[in-house]
Amino acid sequence: MWMWVVHRTTGVAIFFFLVVHVLDTALVRVSPEAYNDVIGTYKTPIYGIVEAGLVAAIALHAFNGIRIILVDTWPWALKHQRALVWVVWGLFALLMIGFLPRHLSHVFGGA
Amino acid sequence: MSTADATTPVVEPLRPIRSGRSRNHAEQWSWLFMRGSGVLLLVLIFTHLFINLFSGDGVNQIDFAFVAGKWASPVWKIWDFVMLVLAMIHGGNGMRLLINDYARETWMRKTLKTLLTACVATIVVLGSLVIFTFDPCPLDASGDLLPGVPTFCEDVR
């Protein structure tokens, strides 16, 4: 039940992000400076945190999506679906532990 | 049957599936597409994020020249195009399912779905045009390179 709420919320968030993302990428057809100006704001700390949230949303939606596919098609996975929820959170935690230190050091200066 | 009025809809018996949605022909395709595109999107998007946000200097490396460098290769053009189309249809179809679930009035469902279709179509067309009409070395009115173009533009001229 909870995973269903998570899956819906992240799906909707990613959808709206993608609409904005295609619009900002379209600025490469306006001029290099217009694109660089807007992308420049994405390198600020506030956006850095938004980007971390986006990666978290993608990771959760993607891993949980795979769990849904497995549970719908594979009897073994259906039987163990509660355990698989923990696998989703485990993979999510691993990915964020790998990603966050590097990303935050890019955003907050340093390496 | 004699008491049923003529407006009672004839509903095909629906075979339930485990995730709780009912099946008919169109919905069966939708169900399959969400799963097929999901698996592909996992690979496409994780690679996209790895290259643009994790390797090199992460977000700090992204500027016009970075995009020009990537789109110099047809591999990344096709990659982005497939990602654009699949993600917008997957996300758009997902939004359609949510509209079906939450919008109660018929007019509301119709309006939202029309808006959604227009939005998905606009973004797919715009995004595709951007990828395939991209010019890495744009010039200003007097024929000089605009500031911010990649260094290889100097050599090409």
Ligand code: HEM
């Ligand atoms: C990264 C790889 C992805 C995977 C593995 C994945 C997987 C899935 C699956 C299996 C479903 C079907 C759920 C169901 O039928 O009940 C789904 C639903 C959905 N997805 Fe994705 N997806 C991915 C990426 C995306 C992206 C990029 C977007 C947005 C552009 C998105 C938005 C949605 C939405 C809005 C739903 C509907 C949620 C619902 O009906 O509860 N997904 N996803």
Ligand code: HEM
């Ligand atoms: C914060 C994370 C992200 C960053 C920094 C980023 C960066 C970029 C950049 C620099 C481009 C230009 C072309 C290229 O490099 O391939 C691009 C294009 C694109 N990105 Fe992302 N991206 C991010 C997240 C995402 C996500 C989550 C999705 C999918 C849901 C996505 C989908 C796309 C698509 C479809 C294009 C092509 C746009 C077009 O057709 O004009 N991106 N992105």
